[in-house]
Amino acid sequence: MIDERYLKLLAKDYPNAQAAASEIINLRAILSLPKGTEYFFSDLHGEHQAFLYQLKSASGVVRKKVDELFEQSLSEGERTALAKLIYYPESEYCAAKQREPAFDDWCRITIYRLVEVCKEASSKYTRSKVRKKLPESFAYIIDELLHADGGSNKPHYHSEIIRSIVSTHMSEEFITALCNLIQQLLIDKLHIIGDIFDRGPRADAIMDALINCHDVDIQWGNHDISWMGAAAGNWACIANVVRLGISYNNFDLLEDGYGINLRALSIFAEQTYHDDPCEVFIPHILDENQYDPVDIPLAAKMHKAMAVIQLKVEAQLIKKHPEYRMDDRILLDKIDFEKGTVTLDGKEYALRDKLFPTVDPKNPLELTHAETDLMKTIASSFSHSERLEKHIRFLYSHGSMYLRINSNLLYHGCIPLTSDGDLDIIHLYGQEHSGREYLEFLDGMARTAYFAPTGSTERENARDLMWYLWCGAKSPVFGKTKMATFERYFIAAPATHREKMNPYYTYIEHRSTCEMLLREFGLDPSSSHIINGHVPVKAGEMPVKGEGLLFMIDGGISKSYQSQTGIGGYTFIANSRYLALAEHKPLKSGCSVCETSPKVMVVEAIKQRVTVADTDNGADLSHQIEELTALLQAYRSGTIKEK
Template sequence: MKTRFSHKEVEKNRNEIASEIVNLSATLNLPKGTEAFISDIHGESDRFSHIMRSGAGNISKKVEELFTGRLTKSNQKKLACLIYYPSEVLKNVQNKLTDKPDLEQWQMDTFNNLIEMLRYMANKYPKKLVKESVQPKFWEIIENLLMIDTSYNSKQLYCQGLLGSIVKLGLADDFIIALCHAIQRMAIERIHILGDIYGRGLHPDRVIAYLSDHWQNFDIQWGNHDILWMGSMAGSKLCMLNLIRICARYHNLKLLNEAYDIDLTSIVKFARHSYRPLPNFEPKVDNVEEIPKEELVTDNCVQQAATIMQFKLEGQAIKRRPEFEMDDRLFLDKLSQSKRTIEIGGVKYNITNGCFQMVNPANPYQISHPEQVVLIDLINQFINSSKLNEHMWFMFDHGSMYLKHNGNLLFHGCVPVDEQGNFIKWEIDSRKYSGRDLFDYFTSVLRDAMRHPTTGDCFNSDVLWYLWSGKDSPLFGKDKMTTFERYFIDDADLQKESLNPFYKLCDKKWFVERIKDEFDLEEDSRIVIGRTPEVKAKSPLSKGKIIFVNGGRPKIQNEGGFTLLYNSFGMQIVKLSPFISLNDAVFSAEIATQRKTIERFDEQKMVTDTDFGDKIKQRIEDLCAELKD
């Protein structure tokens, strides 16, 4: 039965459609929003939060643009710090300004500066998006303040009356915090995280929570550390052992228990019983606070236990998968009878601080019964952890191996090639994958593994481990991971890990064009890559329009790394200051130590020039069709 609408209802509906078309059409003519690109967060949640609060340096730049000549450099810095950390700065101000009239005058001045800053930031956004950035309880007040032209005396008095009432009602702090958070949200339109949310740092879970709670427009390109965590949830014991080893190495086993309810009792008991502390397994920690000796001993022994089980399972996987071509990673069967020397490539090397008591010379890659008990207990916990499942599916649903966005290509690592720049072919089941197809293939394997987790030694689990450290893994980008050599052999040449030829070829224009053709990119497209290798750490821009970013790292050779800002006027590389501590960051606005414009557009880019603009155009087309019906 057809639903009948009255003439007034039909006309109302048509007016609503027409109104939406008008608003969407106007949005197309607004300036393109700012995109920020960061990578290698490695669980450093305070560092990540600092970058996000500062708009990756964009807010301090806007403060400078707006207030130069009106505020001193010192006061510009104070305003930027307030916007980044309003709650912390307000406490400091209240401790200093104990005289009520002085505090109220500071609040009124701050209101005016923040409202002007918000108005400046909101210029490129439609009203709907501005409203979404503001706390609902303050929207009506802020909407009025944004629209007021204070050049008229009556309007100025009205504005001051509003702000004065906020002070009298005791809402000044809440109002300032709301303004600061709104400015933070509008500083960046979209965030691109180019790999390794997870890794060595203490709180990757807080990074996930921050993204979930504060941002809508973001995407993630997975890094090899992220794959370890997703692979562990999918049942890969090899991924799990690497993950536990790294947590123990960086004194971060608490993360597994406190954030993801993983009970480590079984491995702790086994490790403390089977191993003794060794100097080459001492945890790598910042000497910020004193760590109880018992915790350091546990880290040391758990690291050893996970390492030996890892080497055993790696050996099994390498033998199962000859197509991985990783026989050079087999070591346990090359140990001498005494386990004090090892022969590699016909050369005998001394073992430094070996811990091979659980290795059976007759069958070196066999997992012992006590180890098997530990593995079964742990992997079942990883698969069944509700919080880990929630976070890993968040990573998968918002992530990809690569992304094409607004004409640019984003990924973590490299596109594996040989010395001549030819895409390396990865052969599985008589089919060869290379370039873009290789990325797509690995995505399908990860999807299948996460949908069908299993603790058995299956193909999916082996491939996910390969993505972590395989010689042709696009997420790893090196010929080998020399974990064994770095732990046990004092020889720099053996410990060396060589980069894939991709990194030295990316300065060649012909090679960059080959990558662009492979991913169907336009001539003026940029390629933005996370996980900057050491050779590119001080030169983030290649000669062939490839940009390397690493701004999420806490410290890189006492520097803060690089991030990229892409706004309507062009692209700018931002060199970040090193992150010392949260307390230092609260009162230091120097997030960006250097800026370099790498491209300035002849014409300002508008929303109509973006992927979002294409979606708006399609929506307008659909609405117009409705009007014609």
């Protein structure tokens, strides 16, 4: 029985029986439509060009639609040009303006073709839903062109609309609007399974694109968490993201993207490590900086300066929080500075770099006054970056540790398991946590770290925990025994670099484990799946785990992993007829479009086409229909008066 007071509130939006009945008819019609296509991406790692191409091309679906519509009437080159225009309308329009001698004719023909693609892309939606996506300035015109119903007068009417668009010099804006609409219509929902940040050049450009998407959610990865912790003021996270940024030559991201002032760091590094070649710390040059190029020897010095500071502030956090159980990660105090060695697990190793001018052997974990001042300066840049704050708040408003949606369970890393394959029990702050409850606890702590009152104990503890989530052994977004930062920098022996994976990554090969995890999160294993990222799927390895219940979709969109994966990333696609993995080729340097269409592998065909009624949104719409039906009955019985 629906409360009469609620029905009276509902009556403000539907003031009479006709309005209520009309909405019921509309919602029931929507329930019968095929579900929209969902796209899942993971581990973007700042690769903005590759991600934006995959997003704008709908992972090859745009080209597929163009081929289906025009294979008999357009050449291969013409279809390629039309698809590229849809991906990048502004630049391709300018190129056509220079290339086409009869440019007005090109505009008219192109608009006709784009309208046909747009009709096909909108076929899954009601007219009202398409209208909501239309750009305000062209809404009426596009609506007229999309819903032509024939008749002897219509062709002339539509031709005149298009001629007028061209003659009034509005073709560029109109073509751009149509192309953007096609992109939006082909992706109904967008899911990002973590790790937007680090390694690649412009995570900020990815965040801008996500903010402009109409329906997107994010499951935080450990690299995202590290940036969130940095934005909250955690010095270990700040040192980490700056160190990683320098390590991958991401000065454009730090300085141009987020306005992080690194001048103080460059001065400190040059003065402190002036005679130190810092050969171990030469950055990986995967991408060149366009706006803030830094001399490589100086970048190496800056890299080392931040690495040493990070090791110190991390050790201080570990001392402060014994519950993290990470004492084995305090290593500066294990160095014999006279011999140039370090003792690790009872074994002595020679150091690759023996120069530590800022480390006091008597108190190796203490920052120098200069290092403290430097960290205050850098932390101030983070706290005053308006663009970073905008992006971090979006991560919070659209993100979470996990998500259940349309019978899929999404999370970035792992659900910590024991060596026996059971849910691990994690002890933190005097409480025990495991499984779903553990992720929900961490989700709350992540929000406390950023939104709790400044200076409060709860905010300080939660902010500290953000660093643990970055690299702690029982962190579900990390899932390894250790982060071997020190070993990779200072010890040559490869065995010390090994980061042992959580047992989760062994057990997910078994269907029984995946079924257990789905039940833990309240999902039915017979009709549900897990979509996971974090660990790159190596060349020759199958991304499908647990006999088809789990999909590992980190395929190496990040250039730093492509030597391992052999491809340029995966997109997982869930539409009304099948589940599929699109396998992308790496995007060539300097190119915005891949010459080869992705290889699409259907991993599960759906016996009966999925409609909106079968989705989470469908459940919400069905509930709305129940409420409106109750309101309609109240109108007809006279319980509530019509207006």
